[in-house]
Structures are given as C-alpha cells and as structure tokens.
Amino acid sequence: MDALTLLKKYWHHDSFRSPQDLIIQSVLDGKDTFALLPTGGGKSICFQIPALMKPGICLVISPLVALMKDQIANLQQRDIKAIALTGGISADETINLLDNCQFGNYKLLYLSPERLQSDWVLERIKSLPINLIAIDEAHCVSQWGHDFRPAYLKISKLKEFFPKVPFLALTASATERVQDDICTQLGLQQPQIFKKSFARENIAYMVFEAEDKLFRIQQILSKNPESSIIYVRNRKACHDVSAQINALGFKSTFYHGGLSSKEKEKNMQLWLEDKAQVIIATNAFGMGIDKPNVKTVIHIQLPENLENYYQEAGRAGRNGEKAFAVLLLSPSDIQTTKSQFLDVLPDKVFLKEVYLKLNNYFQIGYGEGINESFSFNLNQFCGHYKFPMLKTFNALQFLDNQGILSLSKEFSEKITIQFLLDSREMLRYLSLNPADEPVLTAILRNYAGVYDMPTALNLNLIAKKAATSEEEVISILKRMQQKEACNLTAKSNDSTLTFNEVREDEHTINRVAKFLQQQNELKAKQFESVIHFVSNNQTCKSTLLLDYFGETATNDCGICSVCIQKKKESKSPIEIAQSILSMLQDSSLTSREIENSLELTSEETIFALRILLENNKIRINNLNQYSIL
Structure with a gap:
C-alpha cells in the first residue's frame, strides 16, 4: 500500500502537507533525514506512515510522556499497534512490553531517551526488527536548544547497532545553530534536509501595551467571537482568569497540569466542541492539539522564550484563515517577568x-x-x-x-484498600451484592495481599478488567466501606x-x-530576545520572528501591530483634540470610550485630553467622564 493510500485509509486526508511526502520518501529511500516543521506541520505522520509501509517496527524517541500517550491513543483509535516504554515502569513490565514488541506485530515503539541508558533495555532493543529510528523534539540533543537533555546524546550510539536503519530527526523550533548541532550530535550521515518556512502569513502578531488587560481581552473576544486560547503562567491564574472571563459573559474553561485526566478531557471537549469560546491554559496545554478554527491566541504575560511563544501563537489559524496572536504588555511586565x-x-x-x-x-x-x-x-x-x-x-x-x-x-489520586472480611465472608458478600462481583473479583485476582495489608489499586486496570468505569469502581468500594467490609483511603498527590x-x-x-x-x-539570552521582540516598534513582528529563527523575510507582513501602525496616517495632537471636542458636543464620555471611538492609542488619547484640560476646554466629573466647559 503506498503512502497516500495509507494517509487516506487511516487519517482520512486526501493529500500531504508540504513537505511531508518528500520527507517520507527520503526515509523510505533509507536516507538519514532532518525535518524542521514549525508547529502544525504534521511531524508525526512523517514517521508513522513509513512505519506502516516497511516490515518491522519504528523506534520513536520522545521526551514528552504526555505526547507519547496522546499519539499512542490516536494510533490505537486507528487500529495501529503502538506501545510506549516510559519512566516509572517496573523491570517486569518493561520485559513484557518488549516481548510484545518482538512477537506482537507492533509497528511503533515509543520510549524516552533515558531508557537507552539502561544496558539491558538497549540489548533487547538491538534484537528488535527496527526499520526506522525517529527522534522527536530533536532540539533536545543540542546544548544550544531551549530544552537540552543530555540523555539525547546517547542516541547516536544506535548508529553502531543499526548502521543501515535511517534516522529521522524532527523539531518544530530550532535556530540555525541548533539545526547544525542536531545533525552533528545525532551522527546523521549526509542527511536530507527539509525545512518548512516559519512564516505564517495568515497570523497577525500583535503586541499592545495595556494597563487594563481584562478590558482589552473583553474588546478582543467581542470583536472576534470565535474559538480562542488565553495563555497564563500558572495554575492559579487559570482559575482566576477563567472566572473573570465568565463574569464578562464569555463561556470559558481552563486547562493545566494540576487537573485530573478526566477534568482535562472534560474541559478540552467543551472547547473542542465550541461549547466554550475560550480556554485559559498554562503551557501544559497544546501537545497534539490541532483545532483548525482557533481565531485568537492571547498571551497576558511575557513568554519565557520565542520558541515557546511561536509554538503557542501558532495554534491560531490552522484553517488558513486570518487569525490573531496577541501579546498584552503592561509597563511593569518586563521587570516582573525577569525576576x-x-x-x-x-x-x-x-x-x-x-x-x-x-x-x-x-x-x-x-x-x-x-x-x-x-x-x-x-x-x-x-x-x-x-x-x-x-x-x-x-x-x-x-x-x-x-x-x-x-x-x-x-495529578493523581491514590486509592488504597484492605478487605476486612475473610475469604468465606467475602463469598457471602458477593452473593448478596452480585452487581459488585466483576469489580471485586478483578481486585482479588490482581491483588493477592488485599486481605493482609493496605494495597494501592490501579483503578484504570480494575475498571478495564471489570468492563466498567473508574467512577463505578470507587462507588462500589465506598459502599463496601460503609458496610465496614473494607478500609478505603484516597490520597491526592501533586505528582x-x-x-x-x-x-x-x-x-x-x-x-x-x-x-x-x-x-x-x-x-x-532567550529572554533578551523576547524583550527585543516586544519592545521593537519599528520592525514588522513577523520579520522579527523569522529573523530569530534564521530566516529572512522578503516583505513586511502588513497585518501585525507595527505594520498597521505604520499604515495609519499619523494625526497631530491638535487634530485629535479637535476630534475629541466634536465628540463631546453630544455627550460626556470616558477616556476609554473616546479611545475606542476614535481608534486611538492610550498615549494619543491621554496626551490630547491633557492639552484640552490645560487649556480649559473640557472638564472631568466624578464618574471620570469628560465634557465641554
């Protein structure tokens, strides 16, 4: 089956995005390949399709456990056999998983780079029929990358064991220096290089100074009522900003690393199904998210680096329609963020x-x-x-x-249980509560010591074995506890x-x-680049981003905050003052109402009002409204 047929069969797309097809062909030709595909470029397809086309198994090295889980869930939904070897898995479980890879016709094996540091794991991997080695988030191999992980330096050792197997290095954001370092550190042999431009012609990068950020958000969401993301720095801000947005009349939800998987899924679905216009999120949000109709991405705090900012801003406008990446800046933000x-x-x-x-x-x-x-x-x-x-x-x-x-x-909830009934009394309990039998039998079969000591349960495992939900498992155990048939403790942990x-x-x-x-x-240095990006009001914002990633812009974008300001005919303070006087003939107005009506900046408005006040042309009342004297 050829690549396009597989794409249609499993992913229901009629064509590849450029240059996915060229990357896939390079890998199929057995060549080492480097691919720089900015966010939304569809990196995973580039190794998943060759994995299906070639006999054997594709080894995928990724540092992000959440992304591994997300990709495996997506593959399993498509009936593609994939498995992950993450940290925290016992040696016995690791052996079982690797046995499955060897004898279970799996097509993709995901593992963290740290796993390669275990000699016995490496020995087992050497015996697998590896057809491709894909290195995701490949910038982690470079000490100049924004997320360097020394464990990535061990990946090049795989070249010794699989000299004829192609390497595919993938990243969404890397400067020129990092790109060269990736190819060197991974030992890529005469690699085929594929780069997709960082330019996103449909995204207007906007940087606005705003004393009252909430008011500016209200303006933006009212003007663009489509799907939006607001990025904040911490979990508390997620809840606070979501409450403020809801109070303004917009439907919002939130997402951060401290939520349980069920809460994450519920909140995500509200947003994906457009039942919530806005999702307030930390940078934990975004991996594997490809919602095409996001109109606006708003940052209300400065990002840590331009790599993260570009990826987060790039979640807007995936459908190709005009979209906005707005960064709101207050006077104290630079110093606050620096600290x-x-x-x-x-x-x-x-x-x-x-x-x-x-x-x-x-x-x-x-x-x-x-x-x-x-x-x-x-x-x-x-x-x-x-x-x-x-x-x-x-x-x-x-x-x-x-x-x-x-x-x-x-976030996890640790459930610990100890049965207080002996085995004979348990049989009687089951006969009186037949609906509980599948759950309790699953516990007894998987946890032999549950009569003798408090035993931590894997709720997901028990729910699967009993063909029910985790909520139902907990409900049954709570009923047992009420009848004094067991001791049950539930303890929440951060991590x-x-x-x-x-x-x-x-x-x-x-x-x-x-x-x-x-x-x-x-x-x-990265933070200095962020300051330069937000502070430079002379250069097109898109040009600044492209320049940071080593790409030269041929033209200004024409739609960012700098380009729009250049297009506006500059009015003198006297002209603005006269326009304000004309408006105040009809009614008293606040400075914000004047600013919005005349489409002025805060600075222009304040300066013109000061001129009028000093010349006794207007006055201000106790409601902060201006009127003609």
Whole structure:
C-alpha cells in the first residue's frame, strides 16, 4: 500500500502537507533525514506512515510522556499497534512490553531517551526488527536548544547497532545553530534536509501595551467571537482568569497540569466542541492539539522564550484563515517577568542542596534509590526545608531533564484498600451484592495481599478488567466501606517522583553542573530576545520572528501591530483634540470610550485630553467622564 493510500485509509486526508511526502520518501529511500516543521506541520505522520509501509517496527524517541500517550491513543483509535516504554515502569513490565514488541506485530515503539541508558533495555532493543529510528523534539540533543537533555546524546550510539536503519530527526523550533548541532550530535550521515518556512502569513502578531488587560481581552473576544486560547503562567491564574472571563459573559474553561485526566478531557471537549469560546491554559496545554478554527491566541504575560511563544501563537489559524496572536504588555511586565524567570534559576550550590535534601526526605542512603518511586508534594517539601517554591521547581525540572529523576506532573489520586472480611465472608458478600462481583473479583485476582495489608489499586486496570468505569469502581468500594467490609483511603498527590540513578551526592551534581550553567546563560539570552521582540516598534513582528529563527523575510507582513501602525496616517495632537471636542458636543464620555471611538492609542488619547484640560476646554466629573466647559 503506498503512502497516500495509507494517509487516506487511516487519517482520512486526501493529500500531504508540504513537505511531508518528500520527507517520507527520503526515509523510505533509507536516507538519514532532518525535518524542521514549525508547529502544525504534521511531524508525526512523517514517521508513522513509513512505519506502516516497511516490515518491522519504528523506534520513536520522545521526551514528552504526555505526547507519547496522546499519539499512542490516536494510533490505537486507528487500529495501529503502538506501545510506549516510559519512566516509572517496573523491570517486569518493561520485559513484557518488549516481548510484545518482538512477537506482537507492533509497528511503533515509543520510549524516552533515558531508557537507552539502561544496558539491558538497549540489548533487547538491538534484537528488535527496527526499520526506522525517529527522534522527536530533536532540539533536545543540542546544548544550544531551549530544552537540552543530555540523555539525547546517547542516541547516536544506535548508529553502531543499526548502521543501515535511517534516522529521522524532527523539531518544530530550532535556530540555525541548533539545526547544525542536531545533525552533528545525532551522527546523521549526509542527511536530507527539509525545512518548512516559519512564516505564517495568515497570523497577525500583535503586541499592545495595556494597563487594563481584562478590558482589552473583553474588546478582543467581542470583536472576534470565535474559538480562542488565553495563555497564563500558572495554575492559579487559570482559575482566576477563567472566572473573570465568565463574569464578562464569555463561556470559558481552563486547562493545566494540576487537573485530573478526566477534568482535562472534560474541559478540552467543551472547547473542542465550541461549547466554550475560550480556554485559559498554562503551557501544559497544546501537545497534539490541532483545532483548525482557533481565531485568537492571547498571551497576558511575557513568554519565557520565542520558541515557546511561536509554538503557542501558532495554534491560531490552522484553517488558513486570518487569525490573531496577541501579546498584552503592561509597563511593569518586563521587570516582573525577569525576576520570575531569571532570578529563580538555581545555581550549582542550590541544586546540590535540593538533591541532598530530596534524598534525605525520602530516606535514601548513599548508593541506593534507583527506580524507587514516591508520592511527592512540592508545597510540603518546600515548606519542610523552607525552600523558595519556583527555584526549587526549576531545580527539580533540571534534574528531570538530566534523567537523574523523573517528576510526573500528572495529578493523581491514590486509592488504597484492605478487605476486612475473610475469604468465606467475602463469598457471602458477593452473593448478596452480585452487581459488585466483576469489580471485586478483578481486585482479588490482581491483588493477592488485599486481605493482609493496605494495597494501592490501579483503578484504570480494575475498571478495564471489570468492563466498567473508574467512577463505578470507587462507588462500589465506598459502599463496601460503609458496610465496614473494607478500609478505603484516597490520597491526592501533586505528582510522582522516581529516582533513575543511585544516590551519589557530589558526583551526581558535578557531572551535570556545566549543563546547568549553559542552560542559565541560554535562558538569559532567550529572554533578551523576547524583550527585543516586544519592545521593537519599528520592525514588522513577523520579520522579527523569522529573523530569530534564521530566516529572512522578503516583505513586511502588513497585518501585525507595527505594520498597521505604520499604515495609519499619523494625526497631530491638535487634530485629535479637535476630534475629541466634536465628540463631546453630544455627550460626556470616558477616556476609554473616546479611545475606542476614535481608534486611538492610550498615549494619543491621554496626551490630547491633557492639552484640552490645560487649556480649559473640557472638564472631568466624578464618574471620570469628560465634557465641554
């Protein structure tokens, strides 16, 4: 079956987006390939279709567990066999999964780069019929990339074991320097290079100064009532801004890493089905999201870097129609954001202290701890040691990126149960409650020690075995508890923390300290680029973005905030003042009403009103309305 036929059969598209077809052909020809496809370019198709066309299995290396899960769920819906080997999976389960890959006719095996550091996992992978090695988020291999992970440097070792298997390196955002580094670090042999332009002609990049951001959001959403995303920095802001947006009369929902998977799914569906116009989100939102009719993406806080900003802004206008990427800036934002991003970067001394305290917190001895997992609450940990929250989180995130530990940011609810009935009484209980039998039988078959001690349950597993929902499982267990047939505890956790290496204190930290310094320097430079982007009011915003990614714009976009301002005929303050006087002949107006009616900037309005006040042409009342004297 050829590539286009597979595309139509499994993805129901009639044609490829450029240059997907050329990338696929390059891989089928057995050539190492580098593909730079900016957000929305359809990277996954480029390895999924060759995987189906060739005998054997495609190895996909990706750092994002959530993205792996999302892609596997999508593939399974299309009856394509795919499997993931993520962190935190036991050795026995890993062996079973790899057995499935070897004998179960699977087409794609996803795994994190850290998995390649286990010699026995690597040995098992060497025995698999690998037909293609796809490296997603390939910028992670470069120390100049915005998310460097040293574990990616091990990927080039696969060249020794699979010399005839093509490598496909994929990224959505990489500067020229990073692109060259990717090809070098992965050991790509005479790679075929494919780049899609970063230009998005249909997106108007807007940067507006706004003292009252909520009012400006109200204006934008009223003028463009189609689907929108508002990006905020933290979970609390998600809830706060969503409540404010709802109070203004717009239907909104929210999405962040602290929600349960069910809440995420529910809120996402409200937005995907256009039952909510707006979704307020942190940067946890967006992976695998391809909603074509997003009209507006609004950032109400400065982004950390232009790579993230470009990807988030690029979720607008996927249908090719005109769309808006709006960044609202207040006078204090640059200094505030600088302190939030740069002042909370951990140095080597702080990183070491966090690592040592973390091991002490979980009572891990020197030389121990590998593959041990713990429930982890960041608030409690920081409170216990009086650590600053953001700086500590950044330290943990760095240790996660280095593969020293894995910090799952998924909200989870841990259910622990112990049956208080003996086996004979349990049979009687089942005869009196036959509807509960599938769930309780599934628990008994999978958890032999449930009579003897409190036992943590995998709700998803039990629900599947009993062909019911997780909610129904919990409901049955709660009824048992009410009848004093079991002890049930439900404990919420912020995350799960897994140690991937043995504790070696200074040796562990010294090994990664140089990467920490490089990362901190890179983040400072990236933030300078953000400041340049928002502060430059002379150069087309689209041109500034293209220039950052090493691409030369032939023309100004004509639709960004800078280009529109250039098109506007500049009016003198006297002309503006006369227009305001004409308007005030009819009624008293606030400065905001004047600004909107005359389509002025805040600065133009305030300056003209000051002239009129100083010359005793107008007055202001206690309602902040201006009227003619």
